[in-house]
Amino acid sequence: MSQPEGAEAKEAVSDERLNRPTAVDGQNMSLDPLEAVAASWRLIVVIALLGALCLALLYALTSDRYSSSTTILFRSGDPSSLVGTLPTGFGSGNSDRALNTQADVILSDAVVEPAARAVGSTASAVRRSIEVETGIDSDVLTLSGQANTASGAQRLTAALADAYVSLNRQEGVRFLETQAEALQAPIASLTARLDALTVAGSVTPADESRRAALVVQLTELTQEQERLRTNAEIYAGQVVVLSAADKPDIPSSPSPTLGAVQGAALSIVLGVLLALARALGGKRLRSGPRSVRRSRDSDGRRAYVGRVHATKS
Amino acid sequence: MPRSHDDEAANGAVSRPGQVVDSPRSLLIVLVLSVVLFQRIGVPLGGFGQVPVALLAPLTLLGYGLASGLVVPDRTRMRLYVTGTGTLVLLTLIALARGQRPSLLSVMFLVAIYAFATVRVPALTTADVEAVLDVVVRVMLIAGCVGLLQMAVQLLGVPYEDWPARAVPASILIEGYNTGDPIHYGSPYYRSNGIAFLEPSFLSYFLGLACVIALHRSRSMLVISVLLLSLLPTLAGNGVVVLLAGVAVMLLSKRRRRLKVLVPPVGLAVCLAVITPLGSTFVGRATEVSEQGSSSSLRLVEPYVRVMPATLDDLPALLLGAGAGAATDFLDSLGIDGLLAPVVPKLLMEYGVVGALLFLLFLLWCLCAGALTAERPWGVGLLFNYLLLNAALLQETIALTTIFFLVLLRTDREDPSLMYRGPAGPPEGAVEAP
Numbered sequence: 001m002s003q004p005e006g007a008e009a010k011e012a013v014s015d016e017r018l019n020r021p022t023a024v025d026g027q028n029m030s031l032d033p034l035e036a037v038a039a040s041w042r043l044i045v046v047i048a049l050l051g052a053l054c055l056a057l058l059y060a061l062t063s064d065r066y067s068s069s070t071t072i073l074f075r076s077g078d079p080s081s082l083v084g085t086l087p088t089g090f091g092s093g094n095s096d097r098a099l100n101t102q103a104d105v106i107l108s109d110a111v112v113e114p115a116a117r118a119v120g121s122t123a124s125a126v127r128r129s130i131e132v133e134t135g136i137d138s139d140v141l142t143l144s145g146q147a148n149t150a151s152g153a154q155r156l157t158a159a160l161a162d163a164y165v166s167l168n169r170q171e172g173v174r175f176l177e178t179q180a181e182a183l184q185a186p187i188a189s190l191t192a193r194l195d196a197l198t199v200a201g202s203v204t205p206a207d208e209s210r211r212a213a214l215v216v217q218l219t220e221l222t223q224e225q226e227r228l229r230t231n232a233e234i235y236a237g238q239v240v241v242l243s244a245a246d247k248p249d250i251p252s253s254p255s256p257t258l259g260a261v262q263g264a265a266l267s268i269v270l271g272v273l274l275a276l277a278r279a280l281g282g283k284r285l286r287s288g289p290r291s292v293r294r295s296r297d298s299d300g301r302r303a304y305v306g307r308v309h310a311t312k313s
Numbered sequence: 314m315p316r317s318h319d320d321e322a323a324n325g326a327v328s329r330p331g332q333v334v335d336s337p338r339s340l341l342i343v344l345v346l347s348v349v350l351f352q353r354i355g356v357p358l359g360g361f362g363q364v365p366v367a368l369l370a371p372l373t374l375l376g377y378g379l380a381s382g383l384v385v386p387d388r389t390r391m392r393l394y395v396t397g398t399g400t401l402v403l404l405t406l407i408a409l410a411r412g413q414r415p416s417l418l419s420v421m422f423l424v425a426i427y428a429f430a431t432v433r434v435p436a437l438t439t440a441d442v443e444a445v446l447d448v449v450v451r452v453m454l455i456a457g458c459v460g461l462l463q464m465a466v467q468l469l470g471v472p473y474e475d476w477p478a479r480a481v482p483a484s485i486l487i488e489g490y491n492t493g494d495p496i497h498y499g500s501p502y503y504r505s506n507g508i509a510f511l512e513p514s515f516l517s518y519f520l521g522l523a524c525v526i527a528l529h530r531s532r533s534m535l536v537i538s539v540l541l542l543s544l545l546p547t548l549a550g551n552g553v554v555v556l557l558a559g560v561a562v563m564l565l566s567k568r569r570r571r572l573k574v575l576v577p578p579v580g581l582a583v584c585l586a587v588i589t590p591l592g593s594t595f596v597g598r599a600t601e602v603s604e605q606g607s608s609s610s611l612r613l614v615e616p617y618v619r620v621m622p623a624t625l626d627d628l629p630a631l632l633l634g635a636g637a638g639a640a641t642d643f644l645d646s647l648g649i650d651g652l653l654a655p656v657v658p659k660l661l662m663e664y665g666v667v668g669a670l671l672f673l674l675f676l677l678w679c680l681c682a683g684a685l686t687a688e689r690p691w692g693v694g695l696l697f698n699y700l701l702l703n704a705a706l707l708q709e710t711i712a713l714t715t716i717f718f719l720v721l722l723r724t725d726r727e728d729p730s731l732m733y734r735g736p737a738g739p740p741e742g743a744v745e746a747p
Contacts, residue, residue, distance in 0.1 A: 274395075
């Protein structure tokens with residue numbers, strides 16, 4: 001039923017006021033993503049199969065990699081405070097920082113080079129094959145080493161852990177020995193002063209008192225030096241290997257089956273996107289039933305709801 | 314009062330008996346409520362993490378919207394999406410072929426989240442947009458009051474407790490967020506999160522947004538005062554950023570007169586901030602950007618300083634990316650608590666230059682048109698929050714909220730990519746509704 005001109009004008013004004021799109025851009029309405037995907041299902045299946053096959057084949061052709069790991073407890077603090085005890089929970093003020101520093105130490109030449117020598121490799125190759133993880137709110141470090149064989153991975157990880165433990169112990173021993181050496185000068189000085197008093201042969205009460213004080217000081221320093229030297233000999237280091245490097249039973253590199261699943265999953269997404277791209281390119285515009293309904297409210301205004309399918313151009 | 318047929322028509326909706334979501338307005342209201350209210354709930358996937366209900370529910374609504382015709386794809390945005398995400402999926406396949414370990418869940422999330430930016434709601438009217446905005450303000454008023462109550466109860470001596478953690482199995486609560494966060498280390502008082510929000514900063518973000526909407530919609534001084542006061546116990550800057558950006562945009566627009574209503578509540582908030590320790594905490598946070606290790610520095614400076622050199626030094630990684638999820642793994646490996654991966658460095662590190670540029674083109678095309686307009690004063694703040702302040706690329710709540718308010722809540726008349734033809738007849742072959 002045609003409307004009079006005045007009614008059309010009134011309708012346009014009311015639509016404008018309501019900010020309602022009275023006519024929708026046909027170009028925009030032509031794409032139905034669900035139908036675009038349904039229309040290109042063969043393409044999606046082919047791409048999914050291709051993706052699965054390619055990745056599975058690639059993983060099958062790539063040599064297996066094995067990964068071995070070991071966990072190490074790092075106890076921060078002064079080495080002299082750790083001797084003879086195994087403290088379970090002491091704070092250094094910034095545990096995260098201490099642990100991150102240790103992770104860098106493990107990746108440094110001081111640890112990597114001895115480990116590389118032990119497994120007959122180069123430092124750069126070892127560095128590429130290892131990972132260090134620091135636990136959150138934990139003092140435990142996890143070292144992982146990768147190699148082409150299970151025993152190779154275990155050997156590499158164990159060598160790295162040994163090198164780190166050894167370096168850490170040496171550092172602590174050096175620290176304790178340096179402290180003991182530093183006491184040698186005051187001990188020598190006290191001994192000289194004591195010798196001087198003995199040579200002078202003075203027997204006044206004041207001299208006797210000075211001599212006794214010097215003897216006490218000398219004894220204390222000598223005992224402290226002995227204690228530090230003994231500690232250096234028995235010092236075990238700040239790190240404790242909690243679990244030795246394991247020998248992996250299965251490769252850590254992805255299997256062809258996993259590759260097929262991953263390839264298929266990503267390729268399906270890629271296929272769906274390609275199907276949408278095809279539809280957007282206009283090659284898959286469908287003809288079919290138009291489901292747009294036009295309703296007219298009491299004022300004679302029109303409102304469209306539903307889907308519109310473009311005809312094949 | 315029952316709505317008349319005229320009202321229904323004016324809303325561009327045709328009632329469908331038996332369906333809850335029967336109009337663009339109700340679809341968008343259900344969508345935004347599912348994003349806001351279900352943000353703490355997830356579906357556990359065994360050893361593969363969780364899928365948030367705040368993503369699943371909107372995806373279901375998107376599917377329903379497409380099937381029913383309430384929502385239609387926008388060709389320009391869809392082209393950019395297909396190009397951008399297609400490149401990222403292809404780069405992920407290449408990363409797998411190169412022996413890297415990209416996170417497939419990460420790239421799937423990306424494809425799913427940004428599908429929302431490709432559609433528009435053709436029958437949406439200005440009245441619908443206003444109705445949706447009013448619902449958001451009402452919901453956030455309730456959430457704000459809950460936040461204020463949370464703090465008041467603590468000040469009365471009742472210790473903080475995360476109620477959802479008691480009521481809901483732990484496996485379906487989203488993990489990895491500082492939901493219960495003390496005001497400072499060792500404090501018995503916890504920042505308010507409005508119970509339903511992932512973190513106090515999320516509550517702050519939505520309160521700031523609601524505040525700008527309330528100003529835009531000329532809500533009463535009481536409403537704005539409650540929203541502003543509710544920002545205080547969150548002790549988070551996200552909402553303040555959205556609010557300040559919104560106020561700045563309104564100051565430059567014809568709506569600047571509406572800002573007069575802000576003066577008394579801001580005065581009250583400042584007084585409260587001065588007489589309580591909250592003020593100094595806010596000031597401290599606002600001036601900490603240059604301090605290494607501060608929350609702002611960890612968001613605005615450190616990610617770029619850390620990620621950019623690691624990306625630029627490695628040519629293959631610069632071209633092809635280090636694989637989906639690599640940026641998060643890299644920043645986690647640094648062991649710096651609170652270090653986030655914003656959108657640009659994350660895209661650059663994970664997908665390389667080409668992938669990042671193509672996806673950013675899609676993102677900016679979709680978001681900028683909705684953000685840089687005086688008609689939506691919340692746009693700049695949301696964009697700033699999305700691009701810079703948060704690790705928002707795959708954070709469904711922030712990403713979907715940004716897309717919702719900048720892309721979906723836009724009438725066709727406002728969309729520059731659409732050629733509006735003016736009043737005309739129905740499309741050829743359209744069936745007249747009975």
